[in-house]
Amino acid sequence: GAVVSQHPSRVICKSGTSVKIECRSLDFQATTMFWYRQFPKQSLMLMATSNEGSKATYEQGVEKDKFLINHASLTLSTLTVTSAHPEDSSFYICSARVGLTNYGYTFGSGTRLTVV
Amino acid sequence: GDSVTQMEGPVTLSEEAFLTINCTYTATGYPSLFWYVQYPGEGLQLLLKATKADDKGSNKGFEATYRKETTSFHLEKGSVQVSDSAVYFCALNQAGTALIFGKGTTLSVSS
Numbered sequence: 294g295a296v297v298s299q300h301p302s303r304v305i306c307k308s309g310t311s312v313k314i315e316c317r318s319l320d321f322q323a324t325t326m327f328w329y330r331q332f333p334k335q336s337l338m339l340m341a342t343s344n345e346g347s348k349a350t351y352e353q354g355v356e357k358d359k360f361l362i363n364h365a366s367l368t369l370s371t372l373t374v375t376s377a378h379p380e381d382s383s384f385y386i387c388s389a390r391v392g393l394t395n396y397g398y399t400f401g402s403g404t405r406l407t408v409v
Numbered sequence: 410g411d412s413v414t415q416m417e418g419p420v421t422l423s424e425e426a427f428l429t430i431n432c433t434y435t436a437t438g439y440p441s442l443f444w445y446v447q448y449p450g451e452g453l454q455l456l457l458k459a460t461k462a463d464d465k466g467s468n469k470g471f472e473a474t475y476r477k478e479t480t481s482f483h484l485e486k487g488s489v490q491v492s493d494s495a496v497y498f499c500a501l502n503q504a505g506t507a508l509i510f511g512k513g514t515t516l517s518v519s520s
Contacts, residue, residue, distance in 0.1 A: 299452070327507045331445060336498065336512040337453075390505060398508060402452035405423075 295321050295391045299401025306377055314372045314404045316387035322367035323389035328360075331384040331403075338355055343370055377408040415459045422518050430484040432473075432499035432516045435484055440501040442466075442475050442482040443508065447495070447496045454513035455486075458475040489518045 295318045297353075306312050316326060325395050329337040341357075343349040343364035349358045360372040370389075374381055386406045391397035416431040434440065444456040444466070457466030462477035471486045482499060499511040 325505075334513075334515075336510045339507045339509075388453075388508070393519055394511070398455070398502075400453040 295389075295397070295399045297323070297387060297389050297399050297401045298386055299404060301404060302305055303318070303405045304407070306406070308408055309357045309376055311373055311375045312377055312402060312406060314374075314385055314406075316370050316372075316401045318368045318389055320388075321368065321388075321391055324367065325392075326364055326370040327388040327390075327398075328362060328370075328372050329386045329388065334366045337386060340372075367376060376404065377406070382406055382408045411440065411497050411501060411503065411509050413501055413509055413511035415497075415514055417512075418496075418513070419515040419517055424491055424518055424520050426518075428484070428486040428489045428493075428516065430497055430499075430516070432482045432484065432511060434480050434482065434499075434501050435506070436480075436503065437500055439477075440503045442473070442480070443500040443502075444471070444473055444484050444509075445498040445500060446497065447513070449495070453498065454505045489516070491520050493517045494518045507508055 298317045300315050328340045329335045336397045340355045341351045343362045345364050345367050347360040364370040387401040412435045414433050441460045443458045445453040445455045447453050457468040459466040459475035465474045473482050473484045496513045496515050498513045500508045502508045
């Protein structure tokens with residue numbers, strides 16, 4: 294149980310275009326979703342926290358107008374990279390908190406974004 | 410703020426060797442501690458966790474003990490296998506907030 298499905302797994306886009314990444318909780322309700330970015334050989338950096346029906350809370354240094362997060366339902370959260378540039382190329386991963394415990398987290402399989 | 414520091418990799422071992430990956434943390438209060446594993450091309454999977462001091466998390470032959478006095482949560486396995494080759498992340502969180510990760514340690518096991 295507690296599966297998060299993330300799509301697409303890989304995407305290549307041209308500079309200046311926008312890309313949407315979806316994360317769906319398949320068998321539970323994800324009240325809170327976290328979005329991370331992972332650079333090669335580096336750790337996962339938290340980008341933002343989104344709660345269903347509320348505006349996302351962005352970490353310092355993350356451009357909220359560039360990385361649009363929507364969490365309109367308990368089973369779907371999306372990250373849209375707007376006007377993508379090559380420096381936005383990265384691995385993006387979503388994570389959902391399962392239930393109310395402090396340690397129940399599940400992760401999507403990640404999206405490899407390449408901007409050319 | 411809270412942070413996690415883990416040993417730099419890559420770690421290269423022969424099959425059946427003993428594994429230790431060091432992890433220390435800085436945090437206020439009493440965080441929960443985790444080890445996650447990321448196999449090539451896949452997302453993160455929870456390997457084990459400990460939620461209070463002196464707790465030992467274990468799974469698939471891996472173990473880690475929550476040491477509050479040394480603020481550490483070192484990952485160990487007595488005999489690694491080729492299939493254990495992956496990237497291992499130490500992480501912490503508090504009160505349902507987002508996980509904070511270390512930089513990850515790449516383990517490569519050869520037969």
